[in-house]
Amino acid sequence: MNVPILHPEEPQGNRLRDNLGRLEPKTQRTYTPSLAVLARSSGVFHWTPDGRRLYDFTSGVLVANLGHNPTTWFKRFQDYLGWSGAALQDQGPFFEAVPLTSYNAATPIEIEASRRLIECLQNRPGGKRLEQVLWAASGSEAVQKALWAALARDRSRDIILATRYGFHGKKGLAGATTGCETDPERDPRVRFISFPREECCDVSRRQEPFNPLPYRLELEALREQLGRRLNVLITEPYLGGGGSYHPHPAYLQMLQDFCREHDIVFVLDEVQSNFGRTGRMFAFESYGIEPDVVLLGKGLANGVPGAAAIGPARLFDSLDFGEGSDTYSGNALVCAAVLATLDCFEDGSVLENCRRVSPLIEAGLIELKRFPFVKYVRGEPGGMVWGVEFGDFRDRTASQWANDFVLACYRGNGSTGVHLLGPLAKKVVRIAPPLVITVEQANQALRIMSRAAESLMQR
Numbered sequence: 468m469n470v471p472i473l474h475p476e477e478p479q480g481n482r483l484r485d486n487l488g489r490l491e492p493k494t495q496r497t498y499t500p501s502l503a504v505l506a507r508s509s510g511v512f513h514w515t516p517d518g519r520r521l522y523d524f525t526s527g528v529l530v531a532n533l534g535h536n537p538t539t540w541f542k543r544f545q546d547y548l549g550w551s552g553a554a555l556q557d558q559g560p561f562f563e564a565v566p567l568t569s570y571n572a573a574t575p576i577e578i579e580a581s582r583r584l585i586e587c588l589q590n591r592p593g594g595k596r597l598e599q600v601l602w603a604a605s606g607s608e609a610v611q612k613a614l615w616a617a618l619a620r621d622r623s624r625d626i627i628l629a630t631r632y633g634f635h636g637k638k639g640l641a642g643a644t645t646g647c648e649t650d651p652e653r654d655p656r657v658r659f660i661s662f663p664r665e666e667c668c669d670v671s672r673r674q675e676p677f678n679p680l681p682y683r684l685e686l687e688a689l690r691e692q693l694g695r696r697l698n699v700l701i702t703e704p705y706l707g708g709g710g711s712y713h714p715h716p717a718y719l720q721m722l723q724d725f726c727r728e729h730d731i732v733f734v735l736d737e738v739q740s741n742f743g744r745t746g747r748m749f750a751f752e753s754y755g756i757e758p759d760v761v762l763l764g765k766g767l768a769n770g771v772p773g774a775a776a777i778g779p780a781r782l783f784d785s786l787d788f789g790e791g792s793d794t795y796s797g798n799a800l801v802c803a804a805v806l807a808t809l810d811c812f813e814d815g816s817v818l819e820n821c822r823r824v825s826p827l828i829e830a831g832l833i834e835l836k837r838f839p840f841v842k843y844v845r846g847e848p849g850g851m852v853w854g855v856e857f858g859d860f861r862d863r864t865a866s867q868w869a870n871d872f873v874l875a876c877y878r879g880n881g882s883t884g885v886h887l888l889g890p891l892a893k894k895v896v897r898i899a900p901p902l903v904i905t906v907e908q909a910n911q912a913l914r915i916m917s918r919a920a921e922s923l924m925q926r
């Protein structure tokens with residue numbers, strides 16, 4: 468059984484954590500020193516069962532880009548599903564609305580969501596190869612389906628290239644392309660390539676010139692060794708789960724050039740970055756690239772579980788009936804949520820707000836570097852995602868400082884705190900509030916974080 472994490476100001480929350488420890492295995496969650504129990508949410512806030520208010524600096528896990536329970540979004544979501552008031556006022560045991568199934572059938576709402584998504588992608592610079600939507604039930608499934616399609620186009624070309632220390636999920640080929648080559652059981656079809664982490668280890672290095680040549684030579688060497696077996700390359704625009712490393716655009720452009728020259732499918736995993744995280748709707752716009760396939764998830768439906776691989780019709784045609792199907796993909800629930808989310812992004816004000824508040828949060832995070840245990844700050848210029856890397860200091864490791872910081876932020880001043888996830892790569896705290904955060908909310912949350920860091924210094 469789990470040893471529950473308890474908090475002095477949360478008697479009700481502690482009771483629930485105690486039950487949780489008995490009812491669910493610990494593997495259900497990734498470790499976080501706070502183990503937040505969240506009773507209600509609205510906008511950038513969560514409330515615990517004890518009534519404590521938390522600034523959500525995680526957006527779920529980069530999911531609620533529009534904030535939690537946005538009213539306009541919810542009304543649209545209901546309308547798309549046919550769940551609006553009139554339908555529910557029917558007195559009978561059932562009411563007529565969109566069916567919550569898409570297996571071996573299609574709903575008009577699914578077709579409309581596919582159309583709108585493709586239109587949205589193709590209208591942006593870099594989106595013109597994106598012709599069809601292959602729905603998936605989670606980000607890792609979208610990865611899996613895109614890689615299946617690439618491998619199926621020519622079975623003699625079996626090698627998948629993946630950027631080292633990336634994160635694409637835990638299951639199947641998503642797990643196989645995550646991390647690095649340390650696991651001897653790893654799928655032998657996956658070869659890892661270097662990602663320029665050192666060159667982008669801190670925001671202060673953003674303006675430095677970047678030389679992609681060594682990375683290109685590494686690819687050439689693989690090509691020399693494996694020839695036409697190289698089939699597909701998967702990368703993230705920035706390493707998210709691997710510790711928030713945001714590369715120079717020339718790196719991704721070089722990967723794309725190499726793929727084009729050798730007929731390698733270039734897959735950009737935007738499960739984390741899509742729907743505004745980089746300050747643009749999609750990260751491929753920020754990085755000046757034109758992927759063959761983009762993978763969408765998380766913010767795609769603002770919290771309703773769903774994902775998709777979007778790519779060329781010719782590529783997806785290599786999978787036959789059923790090879791890319793499953794029970795939940797393309798379900799009307801997620802399609803309604805995608806349509807509602809697209810509606811809410813349409814007038815550009817969410818992205819505008821993101822770009823306006825971004826420099827303020829970045830400046831506040833850079834200020835944290837005055838504490839000797841805060842080593843680096845990395846992030847996306849104009850975006851709403853950063854990693855704050857902790858270092859060893861005094862007798863404590865980087866990982867201990869990072870975990871202590873998350874806990875101190877969570878507890879905040881008692882009545883109000885800042886909700887963060889457990890550190891990435893053991894020592895990087897991710898900062899990713901909803902894109903709709905206001906200047907005032909950002910300032911207040913930064914003050915809580917700064918005081919939390921001060922309290923750690925004074926121990």
Ligand SMILES: Cc1ncc(COP(=O)(O)O)c(C=O)c1O
Nearest residue numbers: 605606607634635636736738739
């Ligand atoms: C870039 C990226 N790809 C894929 C995934 C996996 O998504 P899911 O957890 O929905 O399977 C994640 C999850 O964090 C991610 O960040």
